[in-house]
Amino acid sequence: MLARRTFLKVSAGMGALAMLHLAGLGGRGQGRAGETAIDLPPLPYPENALEPHISARTIGFHYGKHHRGYVDKTRGFVAGTEWAQMDLVALVQKTAGKPEQTSIFNNAAQVFNHNFYWQSMKPGGGGVPNGSLAAALNAAFGSYEGFVAEFKDAAASQFGSGWAWLVRDGADLKIVKTGNADTPLTAGLTPLLTIDVWEHAYYLDYQNRRGDYIQAFLDHLVNWEFAARNLG
16 A cells, blocks of 8 residues: 655656646646636547447546546635645645645545546557557566556555556556555656546446456556656
């Protein structure tokens, strides 16, 4: 389990921050006076684009209700405060580990996690990556199959709600899991891809068969090009 850390690994954290801004996942940046800097980004594909593996109905609820709800709550919590014009990544990092800012952190981190999750998938994705990412997976896990086994175990064994992530920790690739809203950003890790294992991500399509959802994600949905860009 990846624990939330109040103090970040500064050099790795700044690298992750720069990468995420380039990927367009850090919010829209400095807002105008009186505005918050957190928006709901558009989906990178139509709601029905991931069918039959994830239905348009699931994405309609997941993106249109849950994700939008986290954005709206974050904007409400930060409106009129010192946090109001801070971009998303900075907001997550600066509120992590502060009990008095738990509501801001939980909702802002869920906005970031969901932004990252949608980008981690694409229509016609999945399968075995190639190039430098394939070489990095082989070095870290022995083979693509070794990566799959460890990733599936992390996603399936996350108790309750949470996430499984492929991350870069310095020069190394690792798989971590986070509970609820926690995110690798708070530990100075660079996320490469993620799968959401909150029940709202899969229950309409798979009910209690989380393992089938994880397998479909790996076989048909993973956006390896996105992960490769994040690897750098």
